[in-house]
Amino acid sequence: xxxxxxxxxxxxxxxxxxxxxxxxxxxxxxxxxxxxxxxxxxxxxxxxxxxxxxxxxxxxxxxxxxxxxxxxxxxxxxxxxxxxxxxxxxxxxxxxxxxxxxxxxxxxxxxx
Amino acid sequence: xxxxxxxxxxxxxxxxxxxxxxxxxxxxxxxxxxxxxxxxxxxxxxxxxxxxxxxxxxxxxxxxxxxxxxxxxxxxxxxxxxxxxxxxxxxxxxxxxxxxxxxxxxxxxxx
Numbered sequence: 001x002x003x004x005x006x007x008x009x010x011x012x013x014x015x016x017x018x019x020x021x022x023x024x025x026x027x028x029x030x031x032x033x034x035x036x037x038x039x040x041x042x043x044x045x046x047x048x049x050x051x052x053x054x055x056x057x058x059x060x061x062x063x064x065x066x067x068x069x070x071x072x073x074x075x076x077x078x079x080x081x082x083x084x085x086x087x088x089x090x091x092x093x094x095x096x097x098x099x100x101x102x103x104x105x106x107x108x109x110x111x112x
Numbered sequence: 113x114x115x116x117x118x119x120x121x122x123x124x125x126x127x128x129x130x131x132x133x134x135x136x137x138x139x140x141x142x143x144x145x146x147x148x149x150x151x152x153x154x155x156x157x158x159x160x161x162x163x164x165x166x167x168x169x170x171x172x173x174x175x176x177x178x179x180x181x182x183x184x185x186x187x188x189x190x191x192x193x194x195x196x197x198x199x200x201x202x203x204x205x206x207x208x209x210x211x212x213x214x215x216x217x218x219x220x221x222x223x
Contacts, residue, residue, distance in 0.1 A: 042201060042213035050209055058210065090155050097209050098144050103155030
């Protein structure tokens with residue numbers, strides 16, 4: 001089992017560019033989440049999904065989009081990158097609500 | 113509004129001693145609490161959890177205490193080891209699909 005995998009590990013974007021952060025889990029988990037962590041801060045929930053075809057906003061959804069076409073994949077899309085989106089992004093999954101969330105290794109994004 | 117607070121950004125403890133990490137919350141509807149540990153350049157990993165129907169949960173060297181009246185939980189690590197040096201996040205959940213994380217406490221265990 002690979003668990004939760006994220007690609008890329010690191011990316012530099014110019015302002016206004018777009019990109020997709022990939023997240024895949026092989027644990028057959030229903031729930032998937034995207035968080036961002038800014039320096040000295042906790043993890044803030046961007047979007048989450050309770051199953052294929054169902055997504056919902058978290059605390060900080062502005063500037064991002066998600067889709068969940070399969071149980072395994074939960075990509076996060078940045079359409080017009082802004083310096084405020086410089087952060088480390090973590091994807092996580094869990095089988096059910098209130099169960100342990102398993103995190104990927106993170107994607108470090110720098111927007112210049 | 114920070115619903116889950118970790119007021120100590122860092123803690124330094126000697127190897128073999130007890131480490132106590134604290135977490136306060138404001139939402140009385142939270143009924144499930146977790147601690148995660150994070151090493152640099154890695155994702156957080158689950159450490160221990162507690163339901164609001166309990167006031168203590170133990171797993172090896174790690175014990176979590178919950179004081180609902182004070183809206184406070186703490187993580188005790190005994191004995192502390194150098195490998196415990198990491199950032200520790202507490203998180204809380206109510207009857208929703210989301211976890212609310214604190215800002216983390218960096219623990220350093222020195223020889």
